[in-house]
Amino acid sequence: MSRMLLWAGGLLLFLPAAWGQDDPKIAAKEIKSILAEYVKANQEFTAALKAATTVEERKEAFTKRPNAAKFAARLMPLVNADAKSAAAGEALAFVVANASFTGEGKAAVGLLLEHHAKCPALTPALDRLANMNDPRIAKFLERVAKENPNAAAKEAAAAIGRLMVGKVIPDITAEDTDGKSFKISDYRGKVVLLDFWGHW
Secondary structure (H helix, E strand, O other), rough: OOHHHHHHHHHHHHHHHHHHOOHHHHOOOOOHHHHHHHHHHHHHHHHHHHHHHOHHHHHHHHOOOOOOHHHHHHHHHHHOOOOHHHHHHHHHHHHHHHHHHHHHHHHHHHHHHHHHHOOOHHHHHHHHHHHHOOHHHHHHHHHHHHHHHHHHHHHHHHHHHHHHOOOOOOOOOOEEOOOOEHHHHHHHHOOOOOOOOOOO
């Protein structure tokens, strides 16, 4: 009997959390809370890293770095409550930008591409998408460049769309090592290795 009561009590403790994942309003609130928690943890990590002056202090600072994959694992069940919501878009953009290498990240990519070209928080995820081999990404970038309300996201999507594999490189004018001016279009049809570097 006491085991039965313990089991029932445990079930009652678990059920409200499980119900909350299916309620879009509660899920949106939870998503915002988890994203804010990550931002705070990342700020604390960054501050500790900046304050570190020795190798030991830097090692200690890195122990405070938030694990994006763990945050992604917490976010994805909430996203599933309403994958088309604005809060889900923010969560998916976070997961794609910070944990695309995980199982949650792979699922997030598909949902982001399907539902969230208009998500204002998309900009950090676009860079990650540019490095993925998925035929849907080019069309998604076109939609973002046309439909997204965030000017930075529009600009980034347009730029990344122009630089994807298979696109014609923009014409670049530069000087060679002898100081002679040239254009990249002078080498059309030839193999060209561009090496961008700098020193500060």
